[in-house]
Amino acid sequence: MLTSPTSEALAAFLDEQLRLGGALLQVVGECEVLYSGRAASVAEAGDYLVLVKPDGSVQVQGPRGVKPVNWQPQTDSIAVGLEEGVAVLTAERFTPAELVRVAFDHPALALAIELDENGNFVLMGSEAEMQRALARNPEVIEPGLQLLEMELPTDVGGIDLLARDAAGRLVVVELKRSKATHEAVHQLSRYVESVRAVVGDCEVRGVLAAPAVTAPALNRLGALGLEFREVTALPDLDEAPQQPGLFG
Amino acid sequence: MLTSPTSEALAAFLDEQLRLGGALLQVVGECEVLYSGRAASVAEAGDYLVLVKPDGSVQVQGPRGVKPVNWQPQTDSIAVGLEEGVAVLTAERFTPAELVRVAFDHPALALAIELDENGNFVLMGSEAEMQRALARNPEVIEPGLQLLEMELPTDVGGIDLLARDAAGRLVVVELKRSKATHEAVHQLSRYVESVRAVVGDCEVRGVLAAPAVTAPALNRLGALGLEFREVTALPDLDEAPQQPGLFG
């Protein structure tokens, strides 16, 4: 870590860290940023926070908003140099061709941080979690619904939930955690066909359960005689009692 | 700035800085992040860089990519507290209702940075700019073209440029700053139809003006009797003469 480094010290520090790799680099201070590629932009001299990640992605964060002022998703080439006494970072990408140049006019702080990548698994409110929640309480999908199977294997994949409705019909339920697309409809359709082929004597319904559905998917559902059910089965974290061990 | 602070020290530090406002806050270390709102996600314990900006926006950056692992664009309420010996940041937004909670299990570093907002002017090459440039000089699109309207509203949306060609025909121009897709063709097609419906007695051409076009889009254009015109209205910063005082 360096505080108020000279341009030479900053350039040497960044150069060494870039060669080493593996660290998240950070420079705070007054800089000018230039982007040229899919569009073109120039950020005049101002205070910014510049982040350079181990994968070569660069982002220049200003004082407001989540979106960086300038950025580069991933870079094929990244280098630092001295130009007329100023440390300059150049990050380039080839496809599409674009370039970000950051000139550190008055660096106030430079940091190299090791971010352990181990165990950084992000679990989105997962489909599995949603499946368990709905399995515990199938009536959320439809009153009178009784669960028969979870993750039932078929020749075309696994059925999320298989249930029986109040009228005794089989119900194939396909779950999506986020907005359901025509892919989900296609999947559900195949499952329903597969089940119908096995139990020809029983009426079989298909239900797509998701928090939302795209318009084309809804159209296709209707055309195939399938149904959509809006479910938001994710645990309501605002109102749910705190889990011991998680956040305290 | 704090290094390896205790949870109590971290909570006190963040609380004070949040009350003061104006600073960009940063915490590096092992934490758990929970998001609930438009979707739901949990990031398991791992090393992250957490940024809290003066406008209340929160982002949790992992070791890769420009996009944060978890984030919140702006917050109506932000607070820090101690829960069972762990400093916890809670950032809430009301519309849409969403919540981010960050539990700092093992903080390694906490920083408060002053980012001066003065003079952070950013010049972009945007579609609006491209539109103005072409409006000033329509001959770039086609010799003899005369501008009639900009952003002309129709029942199916706004026409970027409406012009008259050398032969007196109306020309509907659809602009795209980047590679035009079939979406742009569809849009142009609707505009042309809309204009033809209004002025049945005058021939109407449709021109898609963009720096590039996808192959399917070009095919569709041809099938619909529309035209493509390559324009590169963005300022080319690579070839432009260097400004003295800017990057050397």
Added chain:
DNA sequence: ACATGAATATTGGAT
């Protein structure tokens, strides 16, 4: 490599 589609898209402006 390219095209296509989804996303907690974000953001700014108009209504």
Added chain:
DNA sequence: ATCCAATTTTCATGT
């Protein structure tokens, strides 16, 4: 507060 449109969208996926 909603809706609409632009964005260097980014990112993942299929071809």
